[in-house]
Amino acid sequence: MATRTPISRSIAAHAVLITYTLIALFPVFVIVINSFKSRRAIFNDPLAVPTAETFDLVGYATVLKQGDFFQYFLNSMTVTVASLFFVLLFGAMAAFALSEYRFKGNLLMGLYLALGIMIPIRLGTVAILQLMVASGLVNTLTALVLVYTAQGLPLAVFILSEFMRQVSDDLKNAGRIDGLSEYRIFFTLVLPLVRPAMATVAVFTMIPIWNDLWFPLILAPAEETKTITLGSQVFIGQFVTNWNAVLAALSLAIVPVMVLYLIFSRQLIRGITAGAVK
């Protein structure tokens, strides 16, 4: 009996997790298999995997011919990575200041920064557009990076300051006594210990940025600044939609974000706190 309970429990847990995984992956799976099929095959049997007769790369061919798809990719990548970098850097620094230093207005500042979690940044679209027009940033990737950095910071500060509070005071104090500057303490002692939290924040920040259609459409719709999500829209028309191309574009769009996710998820799993204290 002693061993049976954990086994049955683990089977149940795995059953739930596997079911969830299947449900979550199903749409992705359908998109990917259909992207390799001819137009007729897509509509005849959307759930069938591509066979010798139905296999067709026309979607990919269209995507690669149409517009400057590689450029769109690069734009999406640039915007996502740059925004992520700034969100993590500024978020972590603000979180460190809020969790480490006692100063007047610390609590108010924390609340003010956290407020952004509850107020959608899109409510300010008109003002943001006016701001970008006034500063001549319309149709630049900088505009998108700025907006996404602002969008990602509240959650980053909120999560990271919670984690930084848990970093041992003794460790930071040992650094101070040994003559490390506050920057060294932050970068070499604290940041490595909150790496799993950083990875979590990175994943939560990255995905909405990569998938966003709203701000690219409003702030940077020019050909040379189009992101992949915006670029894919050319295949969706009011009357006809080129499904092959849409599915191929979507399948391609999954790849880079998946690579980024894999990089961060390794960090998520690798807890390197062991041995720091106790």
Added chain:
Amino acid sequence: MGALTLTNITKQFGTVDVIKGVDLTVEPGEFCVFVGPSGCGKSTLLRIIAGLEDATGGEIAIEGRRVNEVAPAKREIAMVFQSYALYPHLTVRDNMGLALKQAGQDKATIAGATDRAAGMLALGALLDRRPAELSGGQRQRVAIGRAIVRTPKLFLFDEPLSNLDAALRVQTRIEIARLHRELGATMIYVTHDQVEAMTLADRIVVLRAGRVEQTGAPMELYNNPANTFVAGFIGSPQMNFLKSGALGLASDSLGIRPEHLALSRDAGAIPGTVSHVEKLGGETLVYVRTDVHGLLTVRLFGEHDYTVDEAVHLTPDQARAFHFGADGLRLR
């Protein structure tokens, strides 16, 4: 001129007074132990000495120089923490050498100092490991080594043994005492454990709620406590406090150590019943319930057979008893 002089140190967190005016001089080469119950402000006081916390009022001087405004790294102190606080990304060697490296010493000096400290603590074989690859006892030895490498004017220890198991605690305690003798350095050691205080200290500072209750050599505090708090805190098992009135004495309470209460089956001043017996081999502790004085502890040497609920009589050794007034102060 003392190695460390504290003058009327106060500390408030918000509106809470945590340190309420501490004056203290620590002599060069002295092993000074701050002892007191949890939350009495020992760590706060140590952190003020280290410069990790600013004092609200008062002056801190190290070797006669005022250091209130001096950064921790420039105070020439070293600190050992309860949680070891080793740098997880550095090897033992680099952990120990970091302070000297930050101070701009050359490589040969750092290597020499690290090797010498490693030799004193038998850490030679561990120098290339990372903290994660060490046991708790080894980590604390590395933390002590890191302090030695700096050759500081003042060693500060904040409950360094609390995370170790009982056997390692005794061993490391002896090692710290040996280091103190060998280095002849001034050490300030914080603990809530009066046994550590008694065994290590040249001088004990008993703190309660942010105030110094009494300072003195261990035996001075043991034989000559200034008030009921110190009398109760120093010595294990705790001193018994009897109601003087019931014994026909003028004072408010009578303090008597467990070894100075005579236990008899036949006759004595205070009747009671045995409530619990602890046999430790070398000594036997008998807890006796009395009507007037509550639960009293008696310490007997050797093995004794008393059974629970047995009727017994206690007699305090008046010559070794302490008299206290209603305010808790000793009457002499």
